[in-house]
Amino acid sequence: MNKANRGWVLESYPVGTDFESALKLRDIAMPEPGPGQMLVRSLYLSLDPANRGWMMMPTYIPQVPLGATMWGFVLGRVERSNLPGFAAGDLVSGFGAWADYCLMGADMTNKLPDLGGLPLYAAQSLFGLSGGTAYVGVVDIAKAKAGEVLVVSGAAGSVGSLVGQIAKIQGCTVIGIAGSPEKCTWLTDELGFDHAIDYRSEDVAARLKALCPKGVDIYFDNVGGPLTNAIASCMALRGRIVLCGSMAKFANPGPELDLGPILLNRVTVQGFILIDHFDRLDAANAALADWAASGKLKHKADIVDGLENTVAAFRMLFTPGAPHMGKLLVRVDPAAL
Amino acid sequence: MNKANRGWVLESYPVGTDFESALKLRDIAMPEPGPGQMLVRSLYLSLDPANRGWMMMPTYIPQVPLGATMWGFVLGRVERSNLPGFAAGDLVSGFGAWADYCLMGADMTNKLPDLGGLPLYAAQSLFGLSGGTAYVGVVDIAKAKAGEVLVVSGAAGSVGSLVGQIAKIQGCTVIGIAGSPEKCTWLTDELGFDHAIDYRSEDVAARLKALCPKGVDIYFDNVGGPLTNAIASCMALRGRIVLCGSMAKFANPGPELDLGPILLNRVTVQGFILIDHFDRLDAANAALADWAASGKLKHKADIVDGLENTVAAFRMLFTPGAPHMGKLLVRVDPAAL
Numbered sequence: 171m172n173k174a175n176r177g178w179v180l181e182s183y184p185v186g187t188d189f190e191s192a193l194k195l196r197d198i199a200m201p202e203p204g205p206g207q208m209l210v211r212s213l214y215l216s217l218d219p220a221n222r223g224w225m226m227m228p229t230y231i232p233q234v235p236l237g238a239t240m241w242g243f244v245l246g247r248v249e250r251s252n253l254p255g256f257a258a259g260d261l262v263s264g265f266g267a268w269a270d271y272c273l274m275g276a277d278m279t280n281k282l283p284d285l286g287g288l289p290l291y292a293a294q295s296l297f298g299l300s301g302g303t304a305y306v307g308v309v310d311i312a313k314a315k316a317g318e319v320l321v322v323s324g325a326a327g328s329v330g331s332l333v334g335q336i337a338k339i340q341g342c343t344v345i346g347i348a349g350s351p352e353k354c355t356w357l358t359d360e361l362g363f364d365h366a367i368d369y370r371s372e373d374v375a376a377r378l379k380a381l382c383p384k385g386v387d388i389y390f391d392n393v394g395g396p397l398t399n400a401i402a403s404c405m406a407l408r409g410r411i412v413l414c415g416s417m418a419k420f421a422n423p424g425p426e427l428d429l430g431p432i433l434l435n436r437v438t439v440q441g442f443i444l445i446d447h448f449d450r451l452d453a454a455n456a457a458l459a460d461w462a463a464s465g466k467l468k469h470k471a472d473i474v475d476g477l478e479n480t481v482a483a484f485r486m487l488f489t490p491g492a493p494h495m496g497k498l499l500v501r502v503d504p505a506a507l
Numbered sequence: 508m509n510k511a512n513r514g515w516v517l518e519s520y521p522v523g524t525d526f527e528s529a530l531k532l533r534d535i536a537m538p539e540p541g542p543g544q545m546l547v548r549s550l551y552l553s554l555d556p557a558n559r560g561w562m563m564m565p566t567y568i569p570q571v572p573l574g575a576t577m578w579g580f581v582l583g584r585v586e587r588s589n590l591p592g593f594a595a596g597d598l599v600s601g602f603g604a605w606a607d608y609c610l611m612g613a614d615m616t617n618k619l620p621d622l623g624g625l626p627l628y629a630a631q632s633l634f635g636l637s638g639g640t641a642y643v644g645v646v647d648i649a650k651a652k653a654g655e656v657l658v659v660s661g662a663a664g665s666v667g668s669l670v671g672q673i674a675k676i677q678g679c680t681v682i683g684i685a686g687s688p689e690k691c692t693w694l695t696d697e698l699g700f701d702h703a704i705d706y707r708s709e710d711v712a713a714r715l716k717a718l719c720p721k722g723v724d725i726y727f728d729n730v731g732g733p734l735t736n737a738i739a740s741c742m743a744l745r746g747r748i749v750l751c752g753s754m755a756k757f758a759n760p761g762p763e764l765d766l767g768p769i770l771l772n773r774v775t776v777q778g779f780i781l782i783d784h785f786d787r788l789d790a791a792n793a794a795l796a797d798w799a800a801s802g803k804l805k806h807k808a809d810i811v812d813g814l815e816n817t818v819a820a821f822r823m824l825f826t827p828g829a830p831h832m833g834k835l836l837v838r839v840d841p842a843a844l
Contacts, residue, residue, distance in 0.1 A: 229771055394770070399762050408783075413770040425736050427764040432778045433731070433750040434566055439776035441769045446745075 175200045177239035177269030178480055184225060187420075187488045189481045192225070193240055193268075201273045208253045210246035210266055210274050212477075213507055215500040216294045217484050218243065218328075219417035226420075230445055239267040244274070245282075245293050247506070256281070261290070263298050268480050270502060278445075283455045286463060289471075290507060295328065295497035296462055296469040297455050299444060303414060304332035305454035306447045308340065311440055312388045312412050316341025319382045321401055324392030324415060325366065326353035328497035332458075333390050334363050335467050342388070345381060347374060347397065350491045361468055369397060370490060378404040385435075390414060395422040403431050411439045417488060470496030477502045512537045514576035514606030515817055521562060524757075524825045526818045529562070530577055530605075538610045545590045547583035547603055547611050549814075550844055552837040553631045554821050555580065555665075556754035563757075567782055576604040581611070582619075582630050593618070598627070600635050605817050607839060615782075620792045623800060626808075627844060632665065632834035633799055633806040634792050640751060640781045641669035642791035645677065648779050649725045649749050653678025656719045658738055661729030661752060662703065663690035665834035669795075670727050671700050672804050679725070682718060684711060684734065687828045698805055706734060707827060715741040722772075727751060732759040740768050748776045754825065807833030814839045 177198040184192035203209045221242055224234050234241055244266030248258050253276055256262065264279030266272035282293045294300065307329075308314050320337040324330040325346025334344045334357065346357040346366045354366035367377050374397060378386060385406025391398055395418025402411060419426070432439060461467035472494040474483040480500045486492040501507070514535040521529035540546045558579055560566050571578055581603030585595050590613055593599065601616030603609035619630045631637065644666075645651050657674040661667040662683030671681045671694065682702045683694040691703035704714050711734060715723060722743025728735055732755025739748060756763070769776060798804035809831040811820040817837045823829040838844070 391766075394766055398766060413766055416767055416770055419767055423765075425762045425765045427766055428760075428762045429728075429731055429735060429750055429764055429776075429778075430753055430756055432776065433753055433780070434778070436778040436780055436783060438778070439766075439769065441766075441771070441773040441775070443770070443773055446773060 173200060173271070175269060175271045176477060177267060177272075180225060180234055180236055180238055180240050182236065184222075187485055189485055193481050195478055198239060198269065200271055203250055203252050203273055206253055207273050207275050208251035208256055209249040210244065210262060210272055211249050211506060212244050212246045212266065212270055212272060212502040214245040214291055214294055215268055215477075215480060215502060216243040216245070216299070217480070217487060217498040217500065218299075219415055219487050221484065222417070222420065222488065230443055239269050239272070242266065242268050243294070243299060244272055245290070246272070253279075261293070263293050268477070270477060280451070283459070286459055288462065291471045291473065291497075291499055292462075292469060294499060295471040296332075296458055296467075300328040300497055301332055301458045301469075302447075302451050302454045303329050303444045304336055305457060306444060306450050307390060307412050307414055307442055308333055308336045310447065310450060311442050312390060312410050314340045314342050314388055318387035319343045319345065319385070319406070320388040320390060321345045321347065321378065321386050322390040322392065323347040323369075323397055323401070324417070325357055325363070326495045327392060329414065330390070330392050331357070331361060331496055332467070332469065335361055336461075337388075338362055339461060339466055343382070345378065350493070352493070353495060356495055375400045375404055385409060388412065393418040395419055395426055399426050399428055402427060402437070405431065405435050405437045407435050409435060409437045411437060413439060413441045420488065471499050472496055473499050473501050475501050475504065510537060510608070512606060512608045513814060514604060514609075517562060517571050517573055517575055517577050519573065521559075524822055526822055530818050532815055535576060535606065537608055540587055540589050540610055542589050544610050544612050545588035545593055546586040547581065547599060547609055548586050549581050549583045549603065549607055549609060549839040551582040551628055551631055552605055552814075552817060552839060553580040553582070553636070554817070554824060554835040554837065555636075556752055556824050558821065559754070559757065559825065567780055576606050576609070579603065579605050580631070580636060581609055582627070583609070590616075598630075600630050605814070607814060617788070620796070623796055625799065628808045628810065628834075628836055629806060631836060632808040633669075633795055633804075636781060637665040637834055638669055638795045638806075639784070639788050639791045640666050641673055642794060643781060643784045643787050644727060644749050644751055644779055645670055645673045647784065647787060648777055649727060649747050651677045651679050651725055655724035656680045656682065656722070656743070657725040657727060658682045658684065658715065658723050659727040659729065660684040660706075660734055660738070661754070662694055662700070663832045664729060666751065667727070667729050668694070668698060668807065668833055669804070672698055673798075674725075675699055676798060676803055680719070682715065687830070689830070690832060693832055712737040712741055722746060725749065730755040732756055732763055735763050736765055739764060739774070742768065742772050742774045744772050746772060746774045748774060750776060750778045757825065808836050809833055810836050810838050812838050812841065
């Protein structure tokens with residue numbers, strides 16, 4: 171195989187959000203799949219806040235080593251497979267790399283579910299990790315019930331936009347927190363959120379106290395940082411906080427949660443990462459497909475064309491007020507779709 | 508009835524730990540029980556960190572108003588009763604006041620359980636709120652299991668000393684955090700804790716990492732403040748933090764918990780106050796009585812004589828390194844026992 175391959179190589183650890191200095195697009199060798207691996211042609215790259223964490227420290231996976239082609243979730247087509255159950259031509263979603271071609275193993279790799287006429291990118295904007303996180307987080311972890319008030323931050327993002335809609339389907343009153351008037355309008359007018367709060371121009375705690383004087387039953391936290399404590403001060407008795415993301419922590423390190431109101435209101439704070447719940451993905455995908463087919467659940471992908479634009483797009487995730495909504499994806503090669 | 512009555516009147520809200528300026532022992536009127544109330548002769552006052560919170564802000568009860576005789580948990584004997592089910596002469600434990608005589612209603616009032624030959628103060632040092640909090644916290648909230656590592660702060664206190672012993676009975680490895688070498692020695696040599704750490708002279712996080720390299724499964728938090736974050740950084744995957752007390756917060760207001768490790772390790776943080784679990788008190792008292800009878804569970808009361816010494820004793824609770832161990836009680840009138 172003599173095809174060319176390019177990849178984003180992690181040449182230094184990023185300082186702040188200067189990803190351009192740390193990651194360089196290089197011509198790299200075509201990887202050779204070993205036993206239990208496959209070579210995958212990338213179609214879409216999923217850009218996720220978690221990618222930044224992987225560069226900065228050991229998380230639920232080891233820290234990305236310098237010299238590695240940056241790790242990421244990839245939707246692609248199998249070129250060659252040494253992995254039982256997968257064959258050339260299969261469409262797969264899994265843990266790969268920001269490159270034209272990458273290797274995937276069995277861990278966190280799935281064949282695409284039946285997309286039922288939805289566009290290919292729905293495998294990342296509706297199903298898979300974003301939809302799975304939203305579904306399991308709302309249904310299994312928060313156990314959202316009809317009549318409860320659910321607040322979600324990062325509400326215009328890939329997980330948040332689905333969280334709010336799934337909570338509406340469960341019968342909750344839903345309030346989204348986002349970073350621009352355009353995002354807030356999208357949440358209420360397109361996605362059916364009851365209210366939206368622009369955290370960049372409004373006092374979130376004051377608005378929450380006005381909107382839900384009995385308190386917030388569930389806070390689905392996609393961002394961490396100072397917003398978490400502001401919302402935690404508005405919880406109802408025996409409320410639940412689902413910790414799902416912490417992208418705001420990069421700019422606000424250190425302790426952020428005052429435990430006084432947590433104790434007094436007997437609140438539960440639960441760290442949640444989908445990797446503990448992969449056994450629920452089939453149920454999640456089935457429900458998501460039903461809701462999408464009946465028009466109850468909308469999904470949106472914000473698609474950037476070209477592998478060469480990956481890092482500039484990635485930076486948007488950490489730019490307050492950036493215009494992207496829904497799932498941020500890189501279409502690696504339109505000709506390959 | 509022409510008996511004299513004295514009570515600690517809250518004349519101003521305390522600044523820091525200057526309780527002496529805020530609370531004054533005064534001759535007060537003998538209260539007259541209304542419908543559903545009884546007049547109780549105080550035998551022992553239970554001194555609890557929660558009393559300070561009640562003075563400073565609304566909690567799960569309203570803030571103590573200025574001019575009130577300070578509220579507190581009291582073990583006493585009924586003098587006159589307008590409360591069905593209670594009669595003069597009954598020994599009761601409940602929500603009363605720091606006074607020779609106080610009123611009690613039905614809320615949070617219990618007749619004493621069968622003390623089985625234990626001294627009267629066991630109703631507060633072993634049974635009741637301290638023992639109930641320890642039992643429900645370890646068994647129902649933390650769900651401590653054999654083989655797990657449980658760390659408890661305020662370990663030489665009324666709740667903490669029982670928490671550690673109950674966790675040992677469940678088969679846990681138990682590490683207590685306390686504020687003097689004497690307290691640490693008591694925990695390991697008398698109560699059977701596996702280890703004790705003096706937070707005033709040792710690096711708690713470093714010791715925990717050495718003692719339990721696989722991490723802390725359960726942190727039973729009786730104090731809040733900076734210690735909470737130090738221990739939270741040592742949690743095992745899917746560990747649990749039971750928030751039960753926050754006395755250290757008075758000296759350390761503001762956010763204390765970094766949610767990064769909570770998310771990454773999928774830790775659960777649970778606010779816990781016994782008032783939600785009074786239906787479990789009978790089961791708690793039965794288990795506590797059995798364990799005490801078989802010698803598996805020790806309880807200790809640190810008894811200060813004289814209503815006039817109440818406030819000086821109360822201050823000990825907030826004095827790091829103060830000598831009291833176990834349950835801090837005021838014996839109001841030895842002649843009345």
